[in-house]
Amino acid sequence: MERRDFFKKAAVVAGAAAVGSSTLEAGTTGQPVDNRKVSMVTFPEKRPLIMYSDRPPLLETPREVFTSVLTPNDQFFVRWHMPDIPTYIDPDTFTISVNGLVEKELKISLNDLKTKFEQVEVTAVLQCGGNSRSAFKPIAGGIQWGSGAMGCATWKGVRLRDILDHAGLKKDAKWIGFNGSEKAAYYETPEFIRELELTELDDNVILAYEMSGEDLPYLNGYPLRLVLPGYYSDSWVKMLSNITVTNKYKKLFFMDVAYRVPDNETESETPEKKFPKTKPIKKMNVKSIIGYPENGDKLSLKSHTVVRGVAFDDGHGIKEVLVSTDAGKTWEKALLDDGKLGRYAYRAFRFSFKPNTLGKVTIMAKAINKIGEEQPLSKDILWNHGGYKYNGIDEVTVEVI
Amino acid sequence: MKKLILITALLTSALFAQVKEKIEVPYVAFPIKMGKGFDAIQTNCLMCHSFGYIINQGRQSKKFWHGKVMKMVDHFKAPMDEQAIKETTNYLFEHYGNGKLK
Structure with missing residues (x-):
């Protein structure tokens, strides 16, 4: 399926749900919960998770x-x-x-x-x-x-x-x-x-x-x-x-x-x-997660920040990871690691970022695989009752001080 | 020399015997709410899973909770009669409900 078709269908489905019900909610998506702390209880052979x-x-x-x-x-x-x-x-x-x-x-x-x-x-x-x-x-x-x-x-x-x-x-x-x-x-x-x-x-x-x-x-x-x-x-x-x-x-x-x-x-x-x-559900879709910085982190103005994360798919391999630091208006290529662990492994990415405005900044990462599949925005992910296969573009919001 | 042998023995056994004795999975006391129907929850839910599963779902409609109970009955074969189904659903909706029937 072409990506264009995907969005066309997405609009139709979302629209139908909205028209069909005034009191019931349509299925929507946003960013996954990201404020949970690790537990005080540790499990065998594990650190606190x-x-x-x-x-x-x-x-x-x-x-x-x-x-x-x-x-x-x-x-x-x-x-x-x-x-x-x-x-x-x-x-x-x-x-x-x-x-x-x-x-x-x-x-x-x-x-x-x-x-x-x-x-x-x-x-x-x-x-x-x-x-x-x-x-x-x-x-x-x-x-x-x-x-x-x-x-x-x-x-x-x-x-x-x-x-x-x-x-x-x-x-x-x-x-x-x-x-x-x-x-x-x-x-x-x-x-x-x-x-x-x-x-x-x-x-x-x-x-x-x-x-x-x-x-x-x-x-x-x-x-x-x-x-x-x-x-x-x-x-x-x-x-x-x-x-x-x-x-x-x-x-x-x-x-x-x-x-x-x-x-x-x-x-x-x-x-x-x-x-x-x-x-x-079988095979995984293309996805990436930002490991650093995290939501709520404070970064100093003009500090040398390196955004880091991992990207993967079901084995076609990651072609590139794009990072945005202006809430998705512009995207730039992140640096990928050498990929020597093979096509089923994470590809680590990093992206140099020097914040030059004060206040909140949203950093986003989007992976694209070798057959051209890319992550949709989280709001464009379509609902399913089991909550499976979410692969929305990851976002973290930091504060520049 | 004795010491050296001992160290070698430790090294070789360490690699492939990380589970040399019984593992203990910790018990976690989840802050479950007390109230009418709690007995039914304790009897019917706790056999298979911790209260963490319940609390984790957040506040939900009566239809959602009834669906969850029926999933346990239909698919996981929890031996629950009509009364137990009613009591657990009511408890879940009262304490972990969002006020909506559907």
Whole structure:
């Protein structure tokens, strides 16, 4: 879709909502909430983070962390779905099972994974589909994340393809199901299972046991998680316990009800009239976040400020990041890092800024990827009931004194 | 020499055994409001998730809260009867409502 078409459609949808109701609000968007402080309560292997829940644990990374390409493990966001997650997994006895439509069923130990298969690394962004959900009005149900339900790490492990080759796929194999070890309180609650179609599989899809040089932190899926570069994090199953190959798609709550957007061109709807057909969120759109300065910071007049942040997409790669210091009237190119961590990693950007007028200044950053997709203004993001896939242009307002 | 061996042992074990013992996820006491229907909230909501989930949603309409309760019943299979659904919805709307029915 052409960007022009996108805005044309956006205007039509917004207009329809406004005409159709005088008392009900139309769906609108603004900047996500950005004033939450880190919690006094720290979680295992984590520094203090913004906390929404302890059970299941939900932790958000503060804005200041988004100045560097790799997010430290102890500041990496956390999101679980079920109340019961194993509090101890013995690395010496842990095995991952591979079964279903395979020539031979496997139970692979961590040690075998690390020694009997080719070890590979991929640096990739992990982002919750509901990241920045607090930007949507009226509120889209779910955790009201600010912009920090995302991070970037170097994941080390074994290619899923190598594991499947080792087991030997049967002829009619079509879907791969992944189970995590988190458990619900009730037996009847659907388990957290994801399915991936074999055609979606490439050599970047790995089973990772290491995150930026350390074991996976417990809260990020120790001892093994699925890594699906370019996809939102609901597909990156944590504490992986089982892989099942099937020939039929199995209906699953976390794929058929949750984590879905309207299946129309603009992936949008109005709060009053939900679009009947939906599709999985799957791949990430182009986005950038300013890590420095932060909202409310005070900068000295004529001081040498360096605006810093990170940009990413689903693997097409970032072409450029533009920065505006006059509320979007003019845009200039930021400097990008060398990008040597690959197309799925953050690209760090920086932009020199010497404020020469007193008072409030709004700094904005807009990323454009290599296929020409660019971030819309936050007010042009169209509403969807799950509050997914927000990628509005980030803004921070500072005061020059 | 003994010291050196000890240090080496520590170094090798540190790399791949960060979770050597049971991890404890801290308990957080969220400032949930007391009042009529709180018992139903404690019985039906807390089994699966902390009060953080409730507080985090902000003030919402009755329709929103009813929808949330029904999501728990329909999709997450919370064993709640009509009475429990009514009590939890009313509590949520009374304490975390925005005054609007829809």
